[in-house]
Amino acid sequence: MKDQLEEIRRQALTELGDDAGPEQIENVRVRVLGRSGELTTILRGMNQVPVADRPEIGRMVNQIKGELEARIEELQNRLSRAELERSLREERLDVTLPGVRVPRGRLHPITRTEQRMLDILVGLGFEVAVTPDVEDDFHNFGALNFPPDHPAREMQDTFFLGGGQLLRTHTSNGQIRVMEHRKPPLAVVCPGNCYRPDELSVRYSPMFTQIEGFMVDRAGAVTMAHLKGALSEFVREIFGADTKVRFRASFFPFTEPSAELDINCIFCGGAGCRVCKTTGWIEILGSGMIHPNVLRAVGCDPEQYQGFAFGIGVERVAQLTLGVDDMRLFFENDLRFLNQF
């Protein structure tokens, strides 16, 4: 019996040589250690073994079993390590193939620009208000001190909708819409679409985007110096801290004094080019101290209150900051344009 066991062990260990393949290992395992394997058979036949020999035989069986199991595990580990090494050697991706892309949409450049401008303005203390696109003469013209026969009211400058309604030509209606319901102090910006009867072309669009802003408080509290300070800061945030700013006297019906804000031409640095018409300056926004008649129109006494207002075109800022010179690109929605953002 002992010899038999020894022979089983020897035979198995011979077969479980270093070059044994997975099949051979499995064969040995099933033949020797399996449910009806050689060792199991011996254990089952223990009742034939003399009682005195039984402990000795049992010990031997277990020892051989343990030894073979350890050997099998060793061989299997070795095999799987070899397999891993092989696969690490052989599995090679072409890492230059494209990845599996997750779809990503693009924010429209006008929205992008508008958000940036509004963020700066909110930081300067303005709140954002939404005001209507469809207006009446009073809110778009009359209350803003446009004289009754002002040419802006003509068919070639304003879209009309019947029933005395029109599409606002600027976001300045926001001043009236907000102030007719709320008393100063106020610091409000009104972004939105404006409309003028111009065909969509390189320079014009029948619909465009403006931001109107105004700040009103008691006389002396918000001055022209504040207008200059706030708007210079705003413009420098947009175009860069070293942007040169100049205020140029101008005329708008709804402000007095009125001033346009120019920045030094970002294309030629002020030397003079096609964009700035050789002046070295680019006009950015219109502004001024709110005209007393505008305050009167919303029931605000100009003896007691004053403030400043400004209006800025979002497309213009987008054109300058993004280097886009064709208005149509903003409204055609050509993916080859939009995908660049």
Next chain:
Amino acid sequence: MKVALSWLKEFVPIESNVAELSRRLSVAGLEVEKVERIAPAFVGVVVGKVLKVERHPDAERLNLCEVEAGSGERFHVVCGAPNVTAGMIAPFARVGARLGGKADGAGGNGGNLEAVAPLEAAVIRGVRSEGMLCSERELGFSDDHAGIMSLDRDAPLGTDLTTYLGIEDTVLDIAITPNRGDCLSILGVAREIAALFDLKLKLPKLDPSKLKPVASNGEGAMSPTVELIAADLCPRYAALAMNGIRIGISPLWIRRRLALCGMRPLNNVVDVTNYVMLELGQPLHAFDFAKLDGGKIVVRRAGDDREFVTLDQSSRKLEPSDLVIADQQKPLAIAGIMGGLNSEVSDSTSSILLESAYFDPITIARTGRRLGLRSEASYRFERGVDRAGQVAALVRAAELIKKTAHGREGAPLIDVQPEAAQRSEIELDLARLRALLGVELQPGEVKRRLQSLGMTVTGGKKKFVVVPPSFRPDVKEFADLAEEVARVNGLEEVPSAMPPRPGGAPAQDQRRNFIRLSRELMLGCGLTEVKTLAFASPQDNRVFPGLIVAPAAVVTNPLSAELSELRQSLIPGLIAALRFNLNRQADAFHAFEIGKVFFGGDSGVLEGYRLAGLGYGQTVFGGIGQPGINAGFFTMKGVLETYFEALGFTKQVEFTRADAESVSYLHPGKAAAINLEGQRLGYVGELHPEEALRLEIGNDCVLFELDFAYLIAYRPRFAAVAAPPRFPAVRRDMALVLDHDVPAKSALDAVTRIEAPLLESVELFDAYEGGSVPTGKKSLAIACRYRAKDRTLTDEEVNRAHAKVVEQTLRSLGAELRK
């Protein structure tokens, strides 16, 4: 407004260079848009004198001239001009001169002179010619080539013609804002320059006593009369009759100045009226006095006169309220806008009546606009001319006409002004000035600034009383004075200061945050933002009526039929953007827009706010060699589910089958209505195949539109956050076979409704038709998850609970288990 520097300098001694002048004017509100340097179109031309003229021996039409050009030098010149005579002073181009000959009347710009070959001595029909006597055309002054140009007798011989005529000049093109009619003249701009640079303005002395009319009984006496009926529209009408006129061409200096300022010279009378208008800002009109019936001017409304032929030979329709200048019988001019053919100054005119009036700006603007007729005169009247400048302009015109057209005053000046103009007084409180501008200004400085603009300033240290001059109707109240002070003092002088925050901390802008979040979620779902015009065609609005049934808002004056209404839905804009891209070889387009839509007609347009999207083509890339996913109903539904989930609205949103009538542009079987707590929020679905065919869209196109205002306003009930469960869940599946028409949602709802305390969640994980499933039926595979809060469930507990759920599900749905 174009102004020649040489002309300005007659009124103000400008010392600064042009760049500084332009800068200061621009910053003060007179924006210099262009600076044009004027150079002659020739070089090497001097003042010459014709000493002798002899007939050319071999050519009948040519003369041999001897010309002196200073320093005693004599030149022999062959000249073909018929007007050449001995003793004539004329421009003489010496050998080596270059003639560019640009006939723009302004002396050309000389820009191309380098390229012109220099004049050489030549032998003409056997006679040597050492130079050339020049016509105006050859020098680029005009088209006149009838003869050589004649210069003044006292012109110094040998002087360079450019210097002698003062041709080199600079023209500033200034944008004059509509409130500054007073700057539509050389004098007005000169006044601004004087104020800005602290210079003295040389006002012209235009005293009516300088006029010397012939005695009423003398030879050539005239007796014009003026009747001012419409004094409300014409508060002042001045006129001067002149006779002895000889119509001809104006002297070169007048023609040149008119041309430099952008006006075409016509004849010596009309040119003077224009010259005075440019110089002083007061438009003048000259009538041929002989054509005036009864020698009488009547200023009245058009009334019954319905038609009138203006100078430009067009017949104009008049309205009864239009202001006209008439004689006893007929209208002679549309006041302030254009004269009539019937009283035009012609070559045969010998007596004229010069008109200088103040017309009501609104009347002129209204009539001019209605007739589509604008003139240099109406442009000035519309903006308001000097209320007191009429007589001075007549004096200036008379002075010039006497000099250039041999005229003389035929009668005393007529000046009708029923009521003198009101001069308003404005109080200027210096403390308020400081409060408005935020800058401390010395009273003396303020006073000086205002005076330099022609204002009368009286009063003491704290307050001034200011009377604006008659030419500044725009200065009406305190704010206007503040602007003048700020402007002339220089806006640079106003300091820059950060404003206080009147509202304290800015209000939390939930609305803006919501919009931004929505945009970012859409981007994250792969949709690109587009911006489309708010206009739509009537067909767009009919096919895509949007979420509300209402008439469209119609534009009264649209740019085109395609843009004649306001959009009721964002969808047509998205489809147009898709088509634009398909036409440019795009094969996929996934986009969204947030924007306004409009409803309602004349009685009141309502604005709506929408979020809409469109998907077309491959939406998810599978990777190289792997199939992607194309846009369809479920891809867009997935986008919306992701969006609602991110907003925390999942539980409140429900997709139900859309009724085909309300969204006829969608595929009837592939469209859903979206409801938010029972309220209609919008639709999602694939474009109807017929519409796709009409719009030439090849593949499936999926669309959605939501009422964005409702979404913004909606605040979901706060859902408490639950801690993650501590004990494991056990999943049991069931595969149901039920009628094809039962929506998956109903089946899930039926399971969810079952009272089973351990049943935590119910989820659909497969839907199947065909194969072993009988026709008319479908199979839904549902995963049920069981969990207890306080213990790990045993198999037995789960099996019991699941058996009950299955049994009740089958009963309530009339379904069977799939074998």
